[in-house]
Amino acid sequence: MELKVYNNKQEVAEAFSNYFLELTKGQEEIHVALSGGSTPRVIFDILAADFADKVDWGRIHFYWGDERCVPPTDEQSNYKMTVDHLFSKLAIPASNIHRVLGENDPNAEAMRYANLLEINLDRVGGIPQFDLVILGMGDDGHTASIFPHEIELWEAEDHCVVATHPESGQKRVSINGKVINIAKEVVFLVTGSSKAEKVHAIIDQTENFLNYPAALVKPSSGKLKWFLDKEAASLIAQD
Structure with missing residues (x-):
């Protein structure tokens, strides 16, 4: 695990x-699972403004680690947020964008998306392997859309699962923990003081930390990076 702490969300x-x-750089084709949330929104703005001509966007295939079961025009859609802040500003081939069809039946869509991953990605031990999985973390320690009350979904047989938000009851399609942990590289993007308690629990491995899905992120490659701001990292034990 590699911890990187910066002053604020912009620096992250x-x-x-x-x-x-x-x-x-130097890769013919890259398959990336994106995250929703406020920190990726800032990242997408920076990538669009400052990296449009630096990255070879035609070689990158975009997917989502999770998606809310809403239409692609809905303000809650992770896909819509990415379009608004990144895709609409860059020349990315439509064939490189693989969205979760949030408007469809959740169970059928989870099966379809799992199938898509099996077809498009190399597999390790039968599990589709992303080059990079980008994750956020909720105040409750959830990641992707695996919540503490459904932590058993982490080890689900199916590559994609249907999760239920604990408060709103909203359905979401999410990759499972096996897909996350088989990725070549995994990155957490976590900012804000509301995340500090769970960051501390997971990084410092306090009592019951394994109750938080984000604590189960342990890629077999060993390549796990946490990009944190000072607020999110404020409770981590100092050496």
């Missing part, structure tokens, strides 16, 4: 954008 976004540029 700039640092990740430079990391992403280096990752994409």
Whole structure:
């Protein structure tokens, strides 16, 4: 695990954008699972403004680690957020964008998307392998859309699962923990003081930390990076 702590969300976004540029160099084709949330929104703005002519966007295939079961025009859609802040500003081939069809039946869509991953990605031990999975973390310690009350979905047989938000009851399609942990590289983007308690619990492995899905992120490649701002990292034990 590699911890990178920056002053604020903007610096986190700039640092990740430079990391992403280096990752994409020299690779013929890259398959990336995106995250929703406020930090990726800032990153997408920076990538569109400052990296449009630096990254070979035609070689990158975009997917989502999770998606809310809403139409692609809905303000809650992770896909819509990515279009608004990134895709609409860059020349990315439509064939490189593989969205979760949030408007469809959740169970059928989870099966379809799992199938898509099996077809498009190389597989390791039968599990589709992304080059990069980008994750956020909720205040409750959830990641992708695997929530603490449904932590058993982490080890589900199916590559994609249907999750239920614990408060709203909203359905979501999410990749499972096996797909996350088989990825070549995994990055957490976590900012804000509301995340500090769970960041501390997971990084410092306090009592019951394994109750939080984000604590189960342990890629077999060993390549796990946390991009944090000072607020999110404020409770981590100092050496």
